[in-house]
Amino acid sequence: MDSIFGLQGSDFVIVACDGSIAHSILKIKETEDKILKLDDHKIFGISGEGADRNSFGELVHKNHCLIRYKTGGYMNLKETAHFVRSMYAQAIRSRDGPHQCNGLLGGVDQDGTPSLYWLDYLGSLQKITRGAQGYANYFLLGLLDNQYKPNLTKEEGIEIIKKCIKELQTRFLIAQNKFIVKIVTKQGIETFTI
Amino acid sequence: MIDFDPSTFGLAHTYQKEDKDEINTLALPSAPQVIYRTLNGPTQINGGNKLNNFKHGTTTLGFVFKEGILLAVDSRASMGSFLSSEQVRKVIEINEYLLGTMAGGAADCQYWLAYLANHCRTYELKNGSKLSVAAASKFLQGILIGYRNSGLSMGCMIAGTDLSGQHLYYIDNDGMRLKGDIFSVGSGSTYAYGVLDNHYRFDLSVNEAVELAIRAIYHATHRDTASGGVVRVYHIHQNGWTKVHDGIDVVDLHYKFAQEKGLVGDGDEAKQRLF
Numbered sequence: 086m087d088s089i090f091g092l093q094g095s096d097f098v099i100v101a102c103d104g105s106i107a108h109s110i111l112k113i114k115e116t117e118d119k120i121l122k123l124d125d126h127k128i129f130g131i132s133g134e135g136a137d138r139n140s141f142g143e144l145v146h147k148n149h150c151l152i153r154y155k156t157g158g159y160m161n162l163k164e165t166a167h168f169v170r171s172m173y174a175q176a177i178r179s180r181d182g183p184h185q186c187n188g189l190l191g192g193v194d195q196d197g198t199p200s201l202y203w204l205d206y207l208g209s210l211q212k213i214t215r216g217a218q219g220y221a222n223y224f225l226l227g228l229l230d231n232q233y234k235p236n237l238t239k240e241e242g243i244e245i246i247k248k249c250i251k252e253l254q255t256r257f258l259i260a261q262n263k264f265i266v267k268i269v270t271k272q273g274i275e276t277f278t279i
Numbered sequence: 280m281i282d283f284d285p286s287t288f289g290l291a292h293t294y295q296k297e298d299k300d301e302i303n304t305l306a307l308p309s310a311p312q313v314i315y316r317t318l319n320g321p322t323q324i325n326g327g328n329k330l331n332n333f334k335h336g337t338t339t340l341g342f343v344f345k346e347g348i349l350l351a352v353d354s355r356a357s358m359g360s361f362l363s364s365e366q367v368r369k370v371i372e373i374n375e376y377l378l379g380t381m382a383g384g385a386a387d388c389q390y391w392l393a394y395l396a397n398h399c400r401t402y403e404l405k406n407g408s409k410l411s412v413a414a415a416s417k418f419l420q421g422i423l424i425g426y427r428n429s430g431l432s433m434g435c436m437i438a439g440t441d442l443s444g445q446h447l448y449y450i451d452n453d454g455m456r457l458k459g460d461i462f463s464v465g466s467g468s469t470y471a472y473g474v475l476d477n478h479y480r481f482d483l484s485v486n487e488a489v490e491l492a493i494r495a496i497y498h499a500t501h502r503d504t505a506s507g508g509v510v511r512v513y514h515i516h517q518n519g520w521t522k523v524h525d526g527i528d529v530v531d532l533h534y535k536f537a538q539e540k541g542l543v544g545d546g547d548e549a550k551q552r553l554f
Contacts, residue, residue, distance in 0.1 A: 106457060111469060113449065114459050136424055136454025181428075 086259055087119060087132035090217035090225050090249055091189045093201040094237035097270045098191035100130040100201075101246050103253075103261040104278070120267045122274060123149050126193050127165060128267050132218040133186025133206075141184040145169055161194045166202040166210055174208030183207055187218045197271045224256055225249050239268065250279055336505030338467030339369055339380040340475060340495055341436045343460045344483045347445045347516035348438045351492035352380055353467070353500050354508030354526065365508035366526070374399055375519045377415060377439035382464045383432035383452065391433065395419050412439040416448035416456055424454035434464040438515050445515050467499030467506035474498050485514060489523055497532040 086107055091100035102119040105112050120130040121142045129145060131138045152168065153160055160168070169190060177183045183206050191201040203211045203218075215229040216222075232245045243266075250264050264279045339352040352369040355362060369381040371389065373396040381388035398418055402410045410418075416437040423431065431452045438447045449455075449462045461479060463471040474495040483491065493510050500506040509526035537544030 106455075108451075111472070113462065114457050116459075117457065134453075135451075136420070136427070136456075139456065140424055140454060 087138075087219055088217065088221035088253055088257075088261060088264075089119065089130040089132045089187075089189050089219065090221050090229070090246075091130065091191055091201055092215040092229060092233060092237070092242060092245060093191065093199045093213075094239060094242045095235075096193070096197055096199060097239050097242060097268055098128075098193060098199045098201050099242050099246055099266060099268045100128050100189050100191045101250070101264050101266040101279075102130050102132075104263040104265055105259075105261055107259075115263050116265075116278070118265050118276075120265060121146060122267075123165065123190075123192075124153075125273055126195075126269055126271075127162065128191055128269055128274060129169070130189045130191075130218070130267075131186050132188065133184075137185040141172075141186050144184075145172060148172065159195070162190070162192045162198075162200045162202070165192070166190050166200075166204070166212070169204055170208050170210040173204065173206060177207055189216065189218060191269060193269050193271055199269070220257065220259075221249075221253065224252055228252055239270065243268070247279065337369060337382045337465035338463065338471050338496055338499035338503060338506040339382050339436065339465055340461075340463040340468070340471050340492065341380065341438050341447050342462070342475065342479060342488070342492075343445065343447050344479075344481055344488050346483075346485045346488065347440070347514060348447050349488045349492050349523075350378055350380055350436070350438055350513045350515070351496045352511050353496055353506040353529070354511060355500070355506055356385065357505050362507075367508070368511070370511060370513050372520075373415075373437075373439075376409065376441065376515075377412065377437065378513055378515060378520055380436045380438075380464070382434040387431050387433045387452075388435055391419065391422060391431075392435070394422070395437075409441060411441040411443065412437065412446040412448065413441075413458075415439065416450055419450055420454055420456040423450065423452055427452075427454055436462055436464060440515055440517055440519060445517070463495070463499075465499075465506065467496075467503035470499040470502045471495040489514070493524070493527065493532065494536070497529050497536065500529045501533060 088103045100120050104116045106114040106117050120128050123129055123146060131142050173184060185206055187206050188204040190204060193199045201213055203213050203216045215233050217225045228249060246266055253261055266277055266279055268275045336357050337353060341348060341350040350370055354365060354367045354369060356364040356367045371379045371381060371392045373379050373392055379392040395415060399410045399415055434451045436447060436449050447459060449457045449459060461475055463475060478491050489512055492512055496510045507529055509528050510524060511526055512524040514521045514523050534544045542548055
């Protein structure tokens, strides 16, 4: 039931997530940060139940660190996205089955180019400019398509995300009160809670 | 109820339409269900067969406040409709600075928390310093992820003190580990949350916090049949933990709280008195 959504602008990428963790009818926590920081310019928002989100996130983070040490210290967004995809793909026919979580990987390369990637639990990978995971797709894709235009500024991007949050709070049956929003620019990652 | 075509999410093999109504007695749209492959037996949905389907018949709660952490638990153990014990100890004293609460299968909680205690002590001897609460809870999470398909049933909280302060973690048999300020686990948790959420403030004094914890457990035991017995309260502060109350009978609490409101406590508040 997680909502993860994001969009890419001219020089930034935003990924937002809801903060709630639910267990049958209970909301155990409302301020859980589901967007993982892979390094100073990459974020990975993960949507999934229970331990999978947490454990896959940690797996990606640590293996990403390891590969960077082995290969010289930096991986650009395209390499990272393909690397994460391969982690998903390796697990599909393994004994424990696929990692039951989907993700949105976003970030800004060293030359300032932003990118956003949609990743699926079976290893699908697609570079997108705007998108969502889970039920948020149904509510937000229309809005995101409508509001998106090429070369968005950071302020316009934040306004669109706020509209998305408001739409979810209006129309989604599951009450999601707190959202955590992370913006990546060439200067780094900013986080705020709405 | 919204009816989703399984192929829209590309999750055709995990979305089992026929089980939807059985599992969701509240008409919420169902999230795609996770299928676990068990070690022995065919693939099963949502936890497996009836032998493994323990209900977390208990109420435990914990919250962080300015003076540390308070843990409060009830003490009832039930096997279906039979009460096997009213004096269970659901707070497990892992060591002098770590406590664990028990919900779900008693054997699972007791064994794995004892295993954790062993690991903490070994670490302390080998490395010369105590294991942090974050590391201890992470260690337990790792074990539970490994046993994910085996039918363990645990919904425990690890609370303790280390050099960076007092911390509270919730860990369950799915392998989920959450850091938080307020948690309540068990069949009576919803009732306890109602009281806790209403009166909780970070700047409670120790006495106020203990009073709040006792009231929350009492209300849960009053309404939940699987919780009852006595209330036990522990306080974790920077020097370790203290057992504040070893066992306050919830029946006594019932009449005490009723008296505070000027009531008798016989449940006849709604009855019209003719004279």
